[in-house]
Amino acid sequence: VQRRHGLPAYAIAGLGALKEARIKANLAARIDEAQVFLDPDITISELAEIIGCTLGQLSVVIQKHFGTTSEAFVDSQRIEYAKEMLKTSPDDPDTLENVATSVGFRSARDFRRKFANVVGVTPTNYCHQKKHTKSNSNSK
Numbered sequence: 001v002q003r004r005h006g007l008p009a010y011a012i013a014g015l016g017a018l019k020e021a022r023i024k025a026n027l028a029a030r031i032d033e034a035q036v037f038l039d040p041d042i043t044i045s046e047l048a049e050i051i052g053c054t055l056g057q058l059s060v061v062i063q064k065h066f067g068t069t070s071e072a073f074v075d076s077q078r079i080e081y082a083k084e085m086l087k088t089s090p091d092d093p094d095t096l097e098n099v100a101t102s103v104g105f106r107s108a109r110d111f112r113r114k115f116a117n118v119v120g121v122t123p124t125n126y127c128h129q130k131k132h133t134k135s136n137s138n139s140k
Contacts, residue, residue: 015057023061026051037077040104044070078103079118082111086127096123 015023030036030050047070048058062073082103100111115123 015060019053019057020061020064023051023053023057024065026053027058027061031077035081037074038081038102038104040101040106042074042104044074047074074104075114076118078105079115082115082123083119083126086123087130099123 027047030047036042036047036050044058045055048055051058053061059070062068062070066073066076068076082099085099085102096111097108100108103111105111105114112122115126119126121129
């Protein structure tokens with residue numbers, strides 16, 4: 001937890017345990033049920049407003065519970081959703097473009113770059129690996 005002026009970040013953000021738990025629960029609901037991350041225009045400020053907290057409070061909760069920045073958290077949610085879509089989709093460039101825009105990325109290029117950073121392989125290689133794993137399990 002970052003410290004400024006000798007205080008932990010959660011204290012500066014005005015977070016107590018109950019408020020922190022409420023923010024985390026609201027964030028989970030918005031991610032799981034409403035899938036707000038699919039909106040390419042969503043900003044972290046808007047997400048905080050939807051959840052009912054300040055930008056600082058949301059940032060602290062995401063950092064504390066997920067160990068990342070707010071922007072990286074949203075991208076990771078998009079990528080997890082994309083991984084599910086790619087498991088059932090062919091790996092042609094048109095499909096990758098459709099998956100990229102469907103999960104909230106503005107371009108296939110941005111999607112490929114961020115996907116590779118998070119997953120460790122490009123979306124195309126991910127598809128190949130999943131097909132290879134599936135064909136090996138089917139041949140047993």
